[in-house]
Amino acid sequence: MTKEIFVQMALKSWNIQIKNATKFFDSVDDASLSREIAPGKNTIGYLLGHLIAVNDGMIALFSLGNRQYAHLDEAYVKNPDKLGTEKPDSAGLLSEWKKSNEQLSAYFENMSPEDWFGKHTAMTDQDLISDPGRNKLSVLLNRTNHVSYHLGQLVLAGN
Amino acid sequence: MTKEIFVQMALKSWNIQIKNATKFFDSVDDASLSREIAPGKNTIGYLLGHLIAVNDGMIALFSLGNRQYAHLDEAYVKNPDKLGTEKPDSAGLLSEWKKSNEQLSAYFENMSPEDWFGKHTAMTDQDLISDPGRNKLSVLLNRTNHVSYHLGQLVLAGN
Numbered sequence: 001m002t003k004e005i006f007v008q009m010a011l012k013s014w015n016i017q018i019k020n021a022t023k024f025f026d027s028v029d030d031a032s033l034s035r036e037i038a039p040g041k042n043t044i045g046y047l048l049g050h051l052i053a054v055n056d057g058m059i060a061l062f063s064l065g066n067r068q069y070a071h072l073d074e075a076y077v078k079n080p081d082k083l084g085t086e087k088p089d090s091a092g093l094l095s096e097w098k099k100s101n102e103q104l105s106a107y108f109e110n111m112s113p114e115d116w117f118g119k120h121t122a123m124t125d126q127d128l129i130s131d132p133g134r135n136k137l138s139v140l141l142n143r144t145n146h147v148s149y150h151l152g153q154l155v156l157a158g159n
Numbered sequence: 160m161t162k163e164i165f166v167q168m169a170l171k172s173w174n175i176q177i178k179n180a181t182k183f184f185d186s187v188d189d190a191s192l193s194r195e196i197a198p199g200k201n202t203i204g205y206l207l208g209h210l211i212a213v214n215d216g217m218i219a220l221f222s223l224g225n226r227q228y229a230h231l232d233e234a235y236v237k238n239p240d241k242l243g244t245e246k247p248d249s250a251g252l253l254s255e256w257k258k259s260n261e262q263l264s265a266y267f268e269n270m271s272p273e274d275w276f277g278k279h280t281a282m283t284d285q286d287l288i289s290d291p292g293r294n295k296l297s298v299l300l301n302r303t304n305h306v307s308y309h310l311g312q313l314v315l316a317g318n
Contacts, residue, residue, distance in 0.1 A: 132164050
């Protein structure tokens, strides 16, 4: 029971940030993706691809299935914006944002509290014994903060 | 036991964001407080006062004691930057940042898991029965995201 409450709280926190980010992305169009959040800083399009790819990474980290957006890693995670790295599919990213979140929500809804408190693929059984708070749910908390962090930047470039 | 783990996870997430924000504030000086995070947007000093005051609000919301920074609310929470509202003590805010976090840490360390899962002062007993996930710990998760959100903005004005 209490475990379920914790999981619901963390998912609620996640959903609020995704909802706020979606509200922002709904307010811009493809032409806005090249706009910088501040002079010389990341573009809206880069942060959009970055968030999709990083969040999608949880599918692999939680052993939920096959990642759908690993092809975005090179341009939007491994490399910074403006290095001339080709940005694939940037025009379609706004619709992929919603699709990617629907996929994640569907996966998350099927996870039991025990799943959430279990280890993820980047750690060992021993890691979980040493630090039970290092689990899938802690990754979700981190990713939630990560969305907030970039959303704070994105709103600076809003309409 | 699991309740304790979740409290530890939420506090760890909070501490990481506070540590990262402290790293940023350690990198600037009083002269930098008037620098804008982006042209025409909030200044570093405004966001510093804003975070101190909003975080300090948890002392009242959690019935922990008397707030120490309520005098900052008018200039840094109730009003936006640049309205000409006088900003009190802006020169001393960098040292107050650390002091305010030490106070919060001391309070948080003395809270039991039962405290964290109890209602805060802005809700009724019935609210907690209707939604047990609406508790003090959920406020901490929100405030953690709030620090992240503004930290994402602050780093844009970094040295």
